[in-house]
Every structure is written in structure tokens, then in C-alpha cells.
Amino acid sequence: MLELSPATESAADIVPGRKLTAKAAALFAAPYDHFETRAVEQLRLGFDGIAGDFHGGTTRRSGGREPWYPRGTEMRNERQLSLVAADELAVVAQRMGLDEIKPEWIGANLVIEGVPQLSMLPAGSLMFFKDGVTLKVDGQNKPCRIAGQSIAEHVRAADHEATALLFPKMAKRLRGLVAWVEKPGIIRAGEEISVRVPEQWIYQA
Incomplete structure (x- = not known):
């Protein structure tokens, strides 16, 4: 068996895990044929995600x-x-010179309130919803031109293509997260969330 030397074991700086308190401020679901979402009062989740969602x-x-x-x-x-x-x-809206960017324009399902720098939560973070659902964070949601096109349409941009291309640049590391259902159930608007952030380190071999 390969033994690690003390130098190898101490090479990485370990940032301890922590717990945060948050809230599901708003919920959205998408019709099966389009990625844009619309406001709902609850999300019914199975192991395959939101039933009927895009x-x-x-x-x-x-x-x-x-x-x-x-x-x-x-x-x-x-x-x-x-x-x-x-x-x-x-x-992101300010960077793009817009009054606002609504969550539903870019296909968001949840607006999370109370987590500083939400987009920087590491992969593996767990979100425990008060009524029983657990979501596991996969990682950052990379901003794309498709979401930019949706924004351009909603704000009636004078230069549709320029606005669509501007979004990926201005929204880098601010686009939020993608997650999957670890424990199914129903999420309700306003529900409290306990966020478990795992230990973190930078892998440098």
C-alpha cells in the first residue's frame, strides 16, 4: 500500500465545513417544451427532478x-x-446596463435567499429543506448565449445579438448553481433551508 509522507499529508490547506441558514424565496417551473420558467407555490420533486419540467x-x-x-x-x-x-x-443586470434580470427569464427554479455569494458554494454542498427535501449542488451554472437571448427578448434590446453575447461575459460566476435531487418531496415557497458546506481544499499534485 502506498504510504503518504507527513509532507504530502500537510500539503493541502483544508478549509473546514460549515452550516448556513437560507430560505427558498421563490419557486419556478418550466413547461416541458421550453427552458423559461414561471412562478409556482410549490415544487414536487422526484429522483428525476421536477415532474414535467424542461x-x-x-x-x-x-x-x-x-x-x-x-x-x-x-x-x-x-x-x-x-x-x-x-x-x-x-x-449582472447592472453590468449589462439593465434595470433587472428576472429569474424566470434564465430558467431558474429556485431563488435562494440568505447565502452570501451563492454561486461560489462548492460542489457537494447539501441543501436540507425544512419539509424533507435534500438537494445536492453539482457546481456553478455556466452562463450561456441561450439565456442571453431570452434576456434580450424580454428587455427588447436594440441589439439583440450583442445583448445575448454580453450575458455570458457579465454573468461569469454569478449565474447561480445547478443541483440534483438527493431526497425527493415537496418544496414550498418561503421554506427554510439548512445548507451544509463540505470541507474544501485545492488539489495540487
């Missing part, structure tokens, strides 16, 4: 985010839900 399913098809697979390869759906923060969207 991003529902235990598997999905790979796209531009997965260049290591041929486009359209069936893979695990770790993007069942999109989580955003109102304060981060306000920053």
Missing part, C-alpha cells in the same frame, strides 16, 4: 458543456434544478 429526468443529453462526449450522448442528469440569488442577478 430539465427533468434521471438522464440528459450531453451538449457544449461536455466536449469530452459526442454531442447528444446520454449521461447522468446533474442539472435537474437551477438555483440563483437575487443579489447576484442584480449585479
Whole structure:
């Protein structure tokens, strides 16, 4: 068995895990045929995500985010839900010279309130909802041109293409998170959340 030397064991700086308190400020779901969402009072979740939702399913098809697979390869759906923060969207809107960016324009399912720098929560963070649902964070939601096109349409941008392309630049690391259902159930608007942030370290081999 390979033994680690004391120097190897202490090479990484470990940041302890912590717990945060948050709230599901608003909930949204998407029709099965379009990624934009609309406000709902509750989300009924199974292991395949939101029933009937555009991003529902235990598997999905790979796209531009997965260049290591041929486009359209069936893979695990770790993007069942999109989580955003109102304060981060306000920053993106300001950067783009807009009055606002509504969560539903970019396909958000939950607006999370009370977590500073929501988009920086690490992969593996767990969200325990008061009524029993658990979501597991997969990672940051990379901003894309499709969401930018939706924003351009809603604000009636004079230069539609320029606005669509501006969003990915201005929303980098502020687009929120994607997560999947670890424990199913029903999430209700205003529900309290206990967030468990795992230990963190930078891997440097």
C-alpha cells in the first residue's frame, strides 16, 4: 500500500465545513417544451427532478458543456434544478446596463435567499429543506448565449445579438448553481433551508 509522507499529508490547506441558514424565496417551473420558467407555490420533486419540467429526468443529453462526449450522448442528469440569488442577478443586470434580470427569464427554479455569494458554494454542498427535501449542488451554472437571448427578448434590446453575447461575459460566476435531487418531496415557497458546506481544499499534485 502506498504510504503518504507527513509532507504530502500537510500539503493541502483544508478549509473546514460549515452550516448556513437560507430560505427558498421563490419557486419556478418550466413547461416541458421550453427552458423559461414561471412562478409556482410549490415544487414536487422526484429522483428525476421536477415532474414535467424542461430539465427533468434521471438522464440528459450531453451538449457544449461536455466536449469530452459526442454531442447528444446520454449521461447522468446533474442539472435537474437551477438555483440563483437575487443579489447576484442584480449585479449582472447592472453590468449589462439593465434595470433587472428576472429569474424566470434564465430558467431558474429556485431563488435562494440568505447565502452570501451563492454561486461560489462548492460542489457537494447539501441543501436540507425544512419539509424533507435534500438537494445536492453539482457546481456553478455556466452562463450561456441561450439565456442571453431570452434576456434580450424580454428587455427588447436594440441589439439583440450583442445583448445575448454580453450575458455570458457579465454573468461569469454569478449565474447561480445547478443541483440534483438527493431526497425527493415537496418544496414550498418561503421554506427554510439548512445548507451544509463540505470541507474544501485545492488539489495540487
